[in-house]
Structure formats: C-alpha cells, structure tokens
Amino acid sequence: MTSLITWFRRNGAMREHAGPVALSLPAVIFLLILFAIPVVQLMLLSVQSGSFEHYEKAFTDELYVTVLLNTFKIALMVTVISFLLAYPLAYYLTIASPMWRAIGMFCLLMPFWTSILVRTYAWMAILGRRGIVNEALLSLGIIDTPVSLLYNTSAVLVGMVHVLMPYMVFPLYAVMRRVDPNLMQAAFGLGAPAWRAFARVYFPMTMPGVLAGASLVFILSMGFFITPVLLGGGRVTMIAVLIEQFVTEFLAWEFAGALSMALLAFTLVVYGTFKWFMKSERNLA
Amino acid sequence: MSGTEYSPPGRRRNWGRIVLGLYCGLVLSFLMLPIVVVFPLSFSSASYLQFPPPGFSLQWYERYLETPSWISATIVSLQVGIGTTILATILGTMVAFSLVRGTYPGKPWVDRLVAAPIVVPNIIIAVAIYGLFADLKLIGNWYGVMIGHTVYAIPFVVLVVSAALRNFDVSQEHAAMGLGASRLRAVFTVTFPQIKPAIISGAFLAFITSFDELIIALFLSGSNMTLPKKMFENIISEIDPTISAVSVLQIVLVGIVLFLSQRLGAGVSPIKS
Numbered sequence: 001m002t003s004l005i006t007w008f009r010r011n012g013a014m015r016e017h018a019g020p021v022a023l024s025l026p027a028v029i030f031l032l033i034l035f036a037i038p039v040v041q042l043m044l045l046s047v048q049s050g051s052f053e054h055y056e057k058a059f060t061d062e063l064y065v066t067v068l069l070n071t072f073k074i075a076l077m078v079t080v081i082s083f084l085l086a087y088p089l090a091y092y093l094t095i096a097s098p099m100w101r102a103i104g105m106f107c108l109l110m111p112f113w114t115s116i117l118v119r120t121y122a123w124m125a126i127l128g129r130r131g132i133v134n135e136a137l138l139s140l141g142i143i144d145t146p147v148s149l150l151y152n153t154s155a156v157l158v159g160m161v162h163v164l165m166p167y168m169v170f171p172l173y174a175v176m177r178r179v180d181p182n183l184m185q186a187a188f189g190l191g192a193p194a195w196r197a198f199a200r201v202y203f204p205m206t207m208p209g210v211l212a213g214a215s216l217v218f219i220l221s222m223g224f225f226i227t228p229v230l231l232g233g234g235r236v237t238m239i240a241v242l243i244e245q246f247v248t249e250f251l252a253w254e255f256a257g258a259l260s261m262a263l264l265a266f267t268l269v270v271y272g273t274f275k276w277f278m279k280s281e282r283n284l285a
Numbered sequence: 286m287s288g289t290e291y292s293p294p295g296r297r298r299n300w301g302r303i304v305l306g307l308y309c310g311l312v313l314s315f316l317m318l319p320i321v322v323v324f325p326l327s328f329s330s331a332s333y334l335q336f337p338p339p340g341f342s343l344q345w346y347e348r349y350l351e352t353p354s355w356i357s358a359t360i361v362s363l364q365v366g367i368g369t370t371i372l373a374t375i376l377g378t379m380v381a382f383s384l385v386r387g388t389y390p391g392k393p394w395v396d397r398l399v400a401a402p403i404v405v406p407n408i409i410i411a412v413a414i415y416g417l418f419a420d421l422k423l424i425g426n427w428y429g430v431m432i433g434h435t436v437y438a439i440p441f442v443v444l445v446v447s448a449a450l451r452n453f454d455v456s457q458e459h460a461a462m463g464l465g466a467s468r469l470r471a472v473f474t475v476t477f478p479q480i481k482p483a484i485i486s487g488a489f490l491a492f493i494t495s496f497d498e499l500i501i502a503l504f505l506s507g508s509n510m511t512l513p514k515k516m517f518e519n520i521i522s523e524i525d526p527t528i529s530a531v532s533v534l535q536i537v538l539v540g541i542v543l544f545l546s547q548r549l550g551a552g553v554s555p556i557k558s
Contacts, residue, residue: 020389024379026375031398041416107316110316113493125529223407253416267406
C-alpha cells in the first residue's frame with residue numbers, strides 16, 4: 001500500500017486516484033487481515049517443518065487418498081446428475097407459458113433460499129428409518145422391515161444435488177434465453193431431425209452456460225461439509241470433513257493446512273480452466 | 286428421406302413437450318419435497334420424527350419458545366446477521382464504487398481479493414480465521430462470527446451494487462457537478478437515490494448469507510451458538526421435532542426478507558439478465 005501511495009505522488013496522479021483508492025482501502029485492509037493473510041498462514045503452516053511430509057502423507061497414505069478420490073468422485077457425480085436435471089428444466093423455463101414459468105421459478109427459488117440445514121434435516125425425515133419413503137413402502141407392502149436409506153453415498157448425493165442443482169439452472173437459463181429460436185427453425189427447415197438440430201445447433205450455443213454451471217457446481221461440491229456429515233453419518237468422508245476433524249479433534253494444524261492447500265489448488269484449477277475456456281470462446285466469437 | 290420439404294413436426298413435438306413437462310414436474314417436486322415435508326412435521330403431536338403425523342399440536346413451537354438455548358441462539362444469529370449486514374454493506378458499497386469508477390494500478394488485484402471469498406471453499410475461510418482468532422482469544426464472541434461472516438458476505442454486496450453502478454449513467458452526476466454541486470454532494474443527491482435499491486438488495490443478501498451460514502459459525506461461535514450451529518448440534522445428537530418448528534420459522538423469516546427486498550430493493554434474483 002505505501003508503495004502505491006508513493007507511486008501516486010511521483011506521478012502527480014494523487015488527486016485523481018485518491019478517491020477510488022481511499023474507497024477501496026477499508027474493504028481491502030479488512031479482507032487482507034481477516035482473509036488473505038490467515039489463508040496464506042494456513043498454507044505456510046503445512047510446509048513449516050521445511051519439508052513436504054504432510055503433502056506426502058496426504059497423497060500417499062491410502063486412507064487420505066481414498067478420501068480425496070471419494071471427494072472427486074462425489075463432486076463429479078453431483079455435477080453430472082445436476083446437469084441431467086437442470087438442462088431440461090432450464091430449457092422448459094424458456095418455452096413455458098408465463099404462468100408455468102412463474103410456478104417453476106417459485107419451486108426453484110423457494111428451496112434455493114431455504115437454509116441448507118433445514119433442507120438436510122428434511123431429507124433425514126424423508127429417508128430415515130421411520131421416514132416418509134419407508135412408511136410408504138411398508139404400507140404398500142413392498143418391504144416388510146424398514147430399509148436403511150440414510151448414511152450412504154446415495155443419500156449424500158440426493159442432498160447435495162438438491163442444494164447445488166439450482167446453481168446449474170441459473171446460468172443455463174440465462175444463456176438459453178438469449179438463443180435465437182429462428183436458428184432451430186432454420187435447422188429444421190434445412191431438413192435436420194430434432195436430435196441433430198439440438199446436438200449441432202442448440203447445445204453448442206448453450207455451452208457457456210453448461211460450463212459456467214458445471215464448474216460452479218463442481219467447485220461448490222468439492223468443499224461440501226454439512227451434507228456429507230449429516231446424510232453420510234460419518235460413513236461418507238469428504239475432504240472438508242477431514243479438514244474439520246484434523247483441526248478440532250486432533251489439533252493437527254499442519255496436516256489440515258496441507259489438506260486445505262490441496263482443496264484450494266483443485267478449486268483454483270477448475271476455476272482457472274473455466275475462465276480460460278470462456279476467454280477462448282469469447283475470442284472465437 | 287424426403288427431407289427437403291419443411292413440415293412442422295407437430296404431433297411429435299407435442300409429445301416431446303408433454304414428456305418434457307412431466308420430467309420438469311418431477312424435478313420441481315424433488316426440489317419442493319423437503320420444504321413441503323417440514324410444515325406437517327412441525328405441527329406433529331408425536332414425540333419423535335414420525336410421518337404422517339398422528340395429530341395436530343403446537344408443542345414444538347412451544348418447546349422452541351420455552352427453551353432458553355434456542356432463544357439465545359436466535360438472538361445471537363440476529364445480532365450477527367444485522368452486524369454483518371451493516372459492515373458488509375458499507376465496505377462492499379465503497380469498494381464497488383472504487384472498482385466501477387476508479388482506474389488505478391493494482392485494481393485487478395483489488396477485484397480478485399474482493400471476489401476471492403466466493404471461490405475459496407468456506408471450510409478454508411473458517412479454519413484460517415479460526416487460527417487467527419484462537420490466538421487473539423476471540424472465539425465465542427458474537428462479533429468474531431460477525432467478522433467471519435462479513436468476509437464471506439462482502440463479495441455478494443459488491444456483485445449486486447457494482448452491477449447497478451455500471452448501469453448508472455455517470456453524465457447525470459457530471460451534470461449536477463456542472464451546476465455547481467461538489468462531487469460528494471452529486472454522489473449523495475443524484476447517484477445514491479438511484480442505486481439505493483441495489484444497496485438494499487445487497488444488504489438483504491448479506492443478511493441471508495449470514496443467517497444461514499454454518500461452517501464459519503461452527504468454528505468461531507464456541508458456546509455462544511448461532512441458530513444454524515444449534516440446529517446442527519441438535520440434529521447430530523438427538524433430532525427432536527423442535528427443529529422442524531425452527532425450520533418453519535426460518536423459512537418464514539427468509540421469505541419475509543426476500544419479500545421486503547423485492548418491495549424495497551431491486552430484488553435478489555440469482556439470475557443475471
């Protein structure tokens with residue numbers, strides 16, 4: 001910051017820049033002290049011993065490798081399932097009548113704004129031993145004893161898709177609304193069957209929305225904590241759960257720092273790839 | 286293949302549309318299911334989680350109101366939420382002005398720093414601040430949680446306010462200055478009234494973000510629990526239907542906040558137009 005100020009003085013630009021810089025200072029200082037520096041410190045802790053032993057442990061010990069792979073696998077599955085649910089829904093919202101669009105938006109936004117905890121709790125009530133699904137199956141005579149639907153990967157997937165799917169719908173809807181319907185008509189007019197018009201004309205045009213939604217959902221999935229803990233019941237461990245355990249239970253800050261660094265690196269790689277794709281897409285257009 | 290003539294594939298497309306409609310109906314029911322389920326549970330007369338509820342009672346709402354730990358958690362959450370709203374709105378609006386209007390070296394870095402808390406996973410923010418606050422003995426204070434939530438809420442305010450500022454025509458401000466108003470006065474009398482809806486929306490967004498946030502609160506609030514932390518501990522240890530009553534109250538509160546933001550602000554739509 002001081003170097004910035006001297007730079008302004010030297011260039012005689014002080015007066016012009018002073019306002020905007022002063023306006024940014026409170027937030028910048030706040031975020032530096034309470035966000036950027038603590039995060040960097042956490043990262044430094046992981047290599048404090050002067051070696052990469054904690055990273056070695058995280059990437060070679062079978063227990064942790066399993067968790068890392070599991071996190072990756074769950075994030076990928078959540079992204080794919082969300083896409084399969086969100087794409088048709090987003091398309092439908094663009095062609096639906098105003099009334100149905102309003103209803104659809106309500107059903108999308110109402111859960112979106114509801115606390116994740118409330119929703120996770122509701123899933124426990126739905127999937128639990130005495131939950132709705134079990135009661136329904138019992139009364140229909142399909143099963144004799146309650147089946148356990150909670151505390152496994154499927155339950156975690158249900159909960160996570162429910163939370164993250166709207167994040168896929170929003171960018172898709174925003175992109176689809178701008179697609180010119182005449183292009184599809186043109187493809188039909190030129191004799192393309194519906195699937196081909198979709199695959200060659202419509203889908204490529206919605207690609208920016210697909211990429212934005214998929215990377216957003218993937219990034220958010222990787223850092224997920226509440227759903228794996230509650231719906232996974234300790235049996236489904238993801239990296240965020242591991243970080244929490246190492247900090248609060250084992251006070252192993254250095255190892256937690258290494259895990260955090262790994263999570264952050266994965267996140268930034270996905271984010272960077274997405275940004276790069278969008279940039280090259282824009283350069284092409 | 287007599288593909289040259291164009292015949293609108295009427296029947297087939299209608300069928301396609303019906304299938305699409307049904308599919309979307311299922312997806313939307315999946316989304317609404319947990320919300321719908323919570324309401325009957327909260328009015329249940331059963332003493333444990335049971336569906337369908339055997340009868341109607343208000344016992345879980347009474348239990349909530351009579352349990353001091355639930356009430357104090359609610360108060361802490363409101364305190365933290367209001368504090369976060371004020372802090373994040375002021376800091377976020379200022380930096381949004383700076384980012385939209387200013388040109389200065391290092392601006393791209395300010396931009397990145399301000400947006401970073403959205404990209405960096407919550408658990409990392411929580412653990413990092415926890416490390417700092419444990420040294421400073423700030424764990425268990427409501428304002429510690431407020432500071433953590435402000436870090437997380439600033440980007441949302443900046444997003445909403447800077448979008449409005451970008452759409453604002455600066456020449457109005459210049460006109461006011463041409464008529465003799467000082468820059469500060471021009472901003473306060475011309476610009477502010479027009480971007481006020483966006484600032485209000487940003488403020489509501491900051492409140493909801495804080496009020497729902499669990500992970501940062503889990504680490505920083507100690508025994509001075511926020512409502513989400515209290516709910517989390519309750520779900521892990523006992524799961525009694527009091528949570529469904531709390532859930533309904535929370536849904537209603539967030540609904541009110543969204544309604545107010547729609548009426549007073551520019552709304553908080555997550556869809557970019």
